[in-house]
Amino acid sequence: MPFTLATWNVNSLRQRLPQVLDWLRRVRPDVLAIQETKLSDHEFPVMAFAEIGYQPLINGQKGYNGVALIARHRMSRPVTELPGDPDDLQRRLLGAACGPLYLLNLYVPNGSEVGSDKYRYKLSWLERLHLFTAELLRREAHLVLLGDFNIAPADEDVHDPAAWQGKVLVSEPERQALRDLLALGLEDCFRRFDQPPGSYSWWDYRGGAFERNDGLRIDLILASAGLAAACSECRIDTRPRALEGPSDHAPVVATFDLHS
């Protein structure tokens, strides 16, 4: 029975709600992980999703960050922070069991500039994620990490690798942190399949970057080894990025053919 997962950084759910609802009605994934809702929990449009058959699990924050899992199935065992997170918690993570899977929806810190305080915060956040992922892999049979990783895994995920070399989202310490995470036993579902060159999930709003396909692939779906083998498709849906008033990210969708 196919199980479809998607991730989308919506860059304000307040601004994007009609587009997100339209997309869910068309694509009907089992779960959509969204990032950058920029909404407090009490502002979240629960009813709008319920009306189209989806139940949200939310971890919100006023103005910045904020993540949610929108699912057609019951979710359980929620997790809203990483062990060791500072007290002034940024709402960047939401885990839950959903059907046969345990999902971890991530909005990895951007990092601002290599060498900045925010960059160091990004690397320390990735270290905490690494430790927590190792723990989850020990107890969950089928684990998926999905979301806005704010790291382009390799040069093929970057429209102009020479211009981006050493910059935030591409720098070696960030890529090494991602490789270390994968080495725990996760696979980048998108790269299990032949993909068109120039496949990206984010394009700057400025300078007609989307029209020129000047983008980065920073939105990822990582599956534990046994589960990745059941992944039958993974693609980036660029259509919403072409709409009027889009998010700067496109949704990424993966389908798993699970037995039993």
Added chain:
DNA sequence: ATGGCGTGCTCTGCACGA
């Protein structure tokens, strides 16, 4: 080198994003 675009708050400029 800068700003370019979009969003939300401190709200008519600023911080932040990628």
